[in-house]
Amino acid sequence: MLLSDVETPALICDLDRLTANLGRVAGFARNADLELRPHTKTHKTPEIAKLQLEHGASGITVAKIGEAEVMADAGIDDIFIAHHIVGADKVERLAKLAERAKVAVGVDSSEAAAALSMGSAQHGLRLRVLIEVDTGLRRCGVRPEDAPDLARAVSSLPGLALGGVFTYPGHVYDARNENEVAGIAAYECRIMGELGGKIAPLVEGPLRVSGGSTPTAPSYHPECGLTEIRPGTYVFNDRTQIDMWAARPAECALTVLSTVVSAPESGRVILDAGGKSLAADVARRSSGHGMLKEDGAAVIVKLNEEHGFLDLSQSELRLRLADKVEVIPNHACAVANLFDEMTVVKDGEVVDTWQIAARGKVQ
């Protein structure tokens, strides 16, 4: 089947672009002597996680136990849950998962660590734990100066093995230029590298000092202080990554194929993709709800749930009823989370369909 024959709206993954993205960021990690542990929340698709492992990833990252369970079901057995597992029901699920896969999890308080310890010890496990450090995002994580104390507390608890420290420099998305991106990565490396040195004597097995994101991925270098990075969006890229100087439009592998379902007047058409296909996320600097692959000057000025309002007044594009277009989303992770499957395309032909098996696994 040709791409142009696919029923819309449909989530489209360009296989060549995906493969190139996998290779490029694996190269960044290799050149910087870092392990690559990509965040699979972007795609939630076991087939893509396996491609990441084939391209040299040492394991994967997930956000939720439910995502980890799906990936473990698919045979992936080295999983870092970069989130905080709170509540007896979740600790129980985590312990069960740890019995069948190599799992590590984040922690940022002695209270949460104590609950994890109890659940893990009850199952006779030694659960690997990484301490989350806040390097500027002000989300979760301890202050750098408090990390050594928490490391000592964790390492003294039964059922837990301290694996290292991790951070997410998500405030990079507020950076105003590439210098600020590099500066945020440099600060992250210095703080985390120093902490890694301090806690190393408490760590069981190889020390992990984990950081990174897609925008900062090109900024690392050998002996930068980290031992691994966890970029996510790089597999697809999106309009936000274009705005972050992290991707060119030709490196965007994920689009939403959409049909013109109404052409009420010249220069204005309505697409069958709205907020339930494109998500309401705004881009960092660009306006509009995604970017047409066919012409960046065409602007999706507004979304209703199942309608995209496409303004062609600044575009050369002439669209008629039933024409199809491909929209590069503002935020690929949010869009992949709306669809049950993605259509895989190579050279304009459909070559596969992948289930987004971990979609909706919010718990």
Added chain:
Amino acid sequence: MLLSDVETPALICDLDRLTANLGRVAGFARNADLELRPHTKTHKTPEIAKLQLEHGASGITVAKIGEAEVMADAGIDDIFIAHHIVGADKVERLAKLAERAKVAVGVDSSEAAAALSMGSAQHGLRLRVLIEVDTGLRRCGVRPEDAPDLARAVSSLPGLALGGVFTYPGHVYDARNENEVAGIAAYECRIMGELGGKIAPLVEGPLRVSGGSTPTAPSYHPECGLTEIRPGTYVFNDRTQIDMWAARPAECALTVLSTVVSAPESGRVILDAGGKSLAADVARRSSGHGMLKEDGAAVIVKLNEEHGFLDLSQSELRLRLADKVEVIPNHACAVANLFDEMTVVKDGEVVDTWQIAARGKVQ
């Protein structure tokens, strides 16, 4: 099981509030002598669609053929697809659906009508068609002055039966006060009522003049010009409806139950519900990403995909690790579309779980 024992994040539907909402808006329709054909895109859940029918709805509205198929599978047989069916694959699916349920569909161009006519006639059907009229939203729809010509064209085509006209006054969400809401409803009624009179001789069966939305639902009255309304969000309400003077917080039936997973410093905690549970939609006038049921002064200032940043600096609420809160979403329809199921609660006890069976049916 108690609500407080439900694993998070979870979509919660308060059954008493839902039932009260169903009754209230059914009362608006009854008092205004209007048929009620609620838009089920809000909940995508057959159980709720059936409750709407039990509360006097004459049929249901959907946005996509995929939603209609799910509702027909559940035994609902009077369905209006308030969207434009464009493309041979979709016309074929529509024809197949029309063989097993009473289906009507929108049209806003003679080109789309011709394609529908051909597909319908090939199946030996007479498909009921309503002409969409633009009463100010500037989305789909013909200008009011062009509707009679399109009505004549439709009524002359084989395989089609003209059923009436419909509009969606979605620009009501730009209204700045309740007077403007009432004014938009009054204009809608006048324009549509006049058109209904003009096209009535061409209509087969009872004339349908269809309009409405949740914010305008209280504004209609007997002989206002419409014959039916299609509100959607009223089943749940949300923060946008509060902002639109259409609901009070105590009338919001849908929440996201969420756990505090990190409490990095006084006055600031992190929830396990982010954009993948609460959606990125912004409210009309209120700031923040949803409203805490426990305290409106607590503000979710930012969302990442799986994290909500909760600022308690203006709130009396003292939250600790593992505490749970309920968040009234900014946009209920977008949030219900993120979950696979909703937990139904009555008086703080879980009484049922409903599958959101039409979630993800974007085609």
